[in-house]
Amino acid sequence: MNLSVDIGGLRLKNPVVTASGTFAYGVEYAEFLDLNQIGAITVKGLSTRPSKGNRPGRVWETPCGMLNAIGLQNIGIDAFIKDKLPELKKYDTKIIANFYGDTIEEYAEAAAALSAADGIHALEMNISCPNKQAGWLAFGTDPALTQKVVAAARGATKLPLIVKLSPNVTSIADMARAAVDGGADALSVVNTITGMAIDIESRRPRLSNIVGGLSGPAIRPIALRMVYEAARAVKVPVIGMGGIMTGADAIEFMLAGASAIAVGTVNFVNPAAAVEILEGIKQYMAGHSIDDINSLVGGMIC
Amino acid sequence: MNRFFSADIIRNFQSQESRNFILEVRPHAALGSALPGQFFMLKQAGAVDPLLMRPFSLADFIPPNENNPNGSLMFVIHAIGRGTNILRRLPKGTLLTVIGPVGAGFPPVSEGETLIIVAGGIGIASVFGLIFKYPGVPLFYGVRTKELMIDSGLLNYPQDKLHIASDDGSVGDEGSVLDLLERYLERDGAIHSGGRLKIYACGPHSMYKAMAKMALDADVYVSLETPMACGVGTCLGCAVETVGGLQMVCKDGPVFNLKDILLDG
Numbered sequence: 001m002n003l004s005v006d007i008g009g010l011r012l013k014n015p016v017v018t019a020s021g022t023f024a025y026g027v028e029y030a031e032f033l034d035l036n037q038i039g040a041i042t043v044k045g046l047s048t049r050p051s052k053g054n055r056p057g058r059v060w061e062t063p064c065g066m067l068n069a070i071g072l073q074n075i076g077i078d079a080f081i082k083d084k085l086p087e088l089k090k091y092d093t094k095i096i097a098n099f100y101g102d103t104i105e106e107y108a109e110a111a112a113a114l115s116a117a118d119g120i121h122a123l124e125m126n127i128s129c130p131n132k133q134a135g136w137l138a139f140g141t142d143p144a145l146t147q148k149v150v151a152a153a154r155g156a157t158k159l160p161l162i163v164k165l166s167p168n169v170t171s172i173a174d175m176a177r178a179a180v181d182g183g184a185d186a187l188s189v190v191n192t193i194t195g196m197a198i199d200i201e202s203r204r205p206r207l208s209n210i211v212g213g214l215s216g217p218a219i220r221p222i223a224l225r226m227v228y229e230a231a232r233a234v235k236v237p238v239i240g241m242g243g244i245m246t247g248a249d250a251i252e253f254m255l256a257g258a259s260a261i262a263v264g265t266v267n268f269v270n271p272a273a274a275v276e277i278l279e280g281i282k283q284y285m286a287g288h289s290i291d292d293i294n295s296l297v298g299g300m301i302c
Numbered sequence: 303m304n305r306f307f308s309a310d311i312i313r314n315f316q317s318q319e320s321r322n323f324i325l326e327v328r329p330h331a332a333l334g335s336a337l338p339g340q341f342f343m344l345k346q347a348g349a350v351d352p353l354l355m356r357p358f359s360l361a362d363f364i365p366p367n368e369n370n371p372n373g374s375l376m377f378v379i380h381a382i383g384r385g386t387n388i389l390r391r392l393p394k395g396t397l398l399t400v401i402g403p404v405g406a407g408f409p410p411v412s413e414g415e416t417l418i419i420v421a422g423g424i425g426i427a428s429v430f431g432l433i434f435k436y437p438g439v440p441l442f443y444g445v446r447t448k449e450l451m452i453d454s455g456l457l458n459y460p461q462d463k464l465h466i467a468s469d470d471g472s473v474g475d476e477g478s479v480l481d482l483l484e485r486y487l488e489r490d491g492a493i494h495s496g497g498r499l500k501i502y503a504c505g506p507h508s509m510y511k512a513m514a515k516m517a518l519d520a521d522v523y524v525s526l527e528t529p530m531a532c533g534v535g536t537c538l539g540c541a542v543e544t545v546g547g548l549q550m551v552c553k554d555g556p557v558f559n560l561k562d563i564l565l566d567g
């Protein structure tokens with residue numbers, strides 16, 4: 001059975017990736033599952049300087065999902081490379097460093113700093129976090145700006161560059177094309193969907209940031225549709241994510257066009273989910289006599 | 303020790319008068335020992351409604367026996383929202399997934415130190431561990447009304463050590479449990495003159511605010527509650543503001559020194 005997939009030059013032994021922000025810096029999960037079994041680990045979104053994130057009132061559960069407004073709190077690229085990477089790179093898995101900047105220059109700077117470290121296999125560029133300030137939104141929603149910021153990061157790294165798209169757009173296909181025109185080797189689809197919740201007793205927003213990102217099974221059909229549209233619009237591979245809880249969900253994303261899948265929120269409710277989802281994928285393949293996982297990609301029959 | 307395991311419900315005891323219930327679960331793996339104040343994340347296995355696990359303090363651990371080779375965990379829960387009301391109705395035999403013990407519990411009380419426990423409402427659940435570890439220490443317990451009082455763990459408690467207050471006077475003294483505490487400290491202040499006084503508390507935010515204003519001559523530790531997603535320090539969702547910056551309730555807490563936390567906001 002072949003489970004290995006190629007994501008824009010990044011070869012994974014299997015298509016299961018952990019999603020940024022839901023798996024800390026990877027090493028924290030070693031007590032819960034065998035990290036060697038995961039295709040790739042995407043670490044929490046990193047910036048050139050450490051970031052404190054948003055004020056408390058950061059998570060809230062909604063039907064079959066959760067809102068978060070962490071605000072990209074992270075230890076910074078230097079601390080990641082010094083304190084987390086040496087331990088993480090001992091595992092037989094691929095390491096994807098997710099990063100962001102507040103300006104085009106910072107994106108390029110972050111990409112360069114991460115590329116200089118030994119042990120990072122690919123970069124994932126976050127241009128789509130719903131918890132950042134208004135101006136920042138444009139990187140993930142204005143195709144011309146998307147292309148420009150991706151090109152800047154492209155120029156700063158030789159590692160495979162994955163661009164993570166925002167679902168908070170009218171045409172995901174346009175955004176996918178813009179990212180590829182800027183030099184993306186692969187796409188991650190999708191980040192969280194902007195949402196909010198209000199406490200009707202106090203009339204206050206549940207999140208200090210008022211709005212936050214919705215994730216979990218609640219967004220799965222939307223994410224699936226966006227993976228389908230993005231994968232059709234471009235030739236580069238797509239990592240599909242959004243509400244995947246089981247192997248069956250993962251297969252659905254691959255049939256829609258994803259070459260690999262990422263698991264996010266499910267890590268919070270089942271920290272061993274990544275390996276269980278891999279098992280589920282294998283069972284499906286065995287049950288349907290599928291020898292090569294790649295034959296499933298885009299295999300929906302219309 | 304494995305901190306992520308499955309368990310099944312062996313008892314889900316409903317109180318007739320209130321929305322409190324006692325959940326006893328049997329872990330399917332050996333556990334690490336839990337300190338008072340530490341907690342567990344629970345949910346029905348595979349369920350997506352509610353999606354996230356819910357944090358509950360360990361009220362008691364019953365050691366391994368013939369039927370339960372890994373012992374059993376007891377939780378005292380007040381059904382307040384959707385998740386706890388679903389949990390309340392789960393029958394015996396239901397499979398749960400559990401993470402724990404997690405968090406940093408109450409610091410140990412050293413020789414020569416005096417401990418006083420303060421519980422407000424369902425906060426009593428989080429101090430049962432302390433009550434069992436330090437039997438007979440003065441316990442101040444405030445409830446809104448008699449029906450909400452959880453007395454199962456307190457039946458044999460020395461009466462002269464138990465100080466109960468209720469908002470409506472239906473049990474114990476009428477009024478705030480903190481007034482009882484204040485009077486006690488004025489009257490019996492001498493009893494702790496020898497060693498440092500420690501006050502360990504669990505209750506609503508408003509109780510901590512009032513305690514902060516009391517200028518207590520003691521080390522006051524309180525257990526905080528915030529909404530949580532992961533319970534293990536990775537999602538960064540349960541942040542609280544402290545004098546030293548943001549800290550995570552699930553990992554750095556839930557027990558904090560009262561003087562370290564910024565209570566407003």
Ligand SMILES: Cc1cc2nc3c(=O)[nH]c(=O)nc-3n(C[C@H](O)[C@H](O)[C@H](O)COP(=O)(O)OP(=O)(O)OC[C@H]3O[C@@H](n4cnc5c(N)ncnc54)[C@H](O)[C@@H]3O)c2cc1C
Pocket residue numbers: 060061341352354355356357358359360377378379380381382383384385386387424427428526527528529530556
């Ligand atoms: C460390 C810790 C220990 C706790 N121990 C106990 C205990 O022993 N017994 C007990 O009855 N309760 C305890 N609680 C509170 C309990 O976790 C909440 O009452 C419960 O999560 C409410 O869930 P719900 O779905 O019924 O409420 P809803 O209001 O429907 O919940 C919606 C969301 O808000 C969160 N939430 C709501 N209220 C609280 C709260 N007070 N604290 C944290 N999250 C909340 C829920 O987890 C959920 O994500 C503890 C909380 C913490 C943080």
Ligand SMILES: Cc1cc2nc3c(=O)[nH]c(=O)nc-3n(C[C@H](O)[C@H](O)[C@H](O)COP(=O)(O)O)c2cc1C
Pocket residue numbers: 019020021022044045046068070072098126129164190191192214215216217219241242243244262263264265266537
């Ligand atoms: C608490 C939390 C934090 C997240 N942090 C990041 C982040 O730092 N960078 C990023 O690109 N995506 C982040 N995400 C988005 C996830 O990586 C993922 O795209 C999204 O949650 C959808 O997948 P899911 O439904 O499986 O969680 C975060 C999601 C959650 C729930």
Ligand code: FES
Pocket residue numbers: 529530531532533534535536537538539540541550551552553
């Ligand atoms: S609940 Fe996730 S960090 Fe505390």
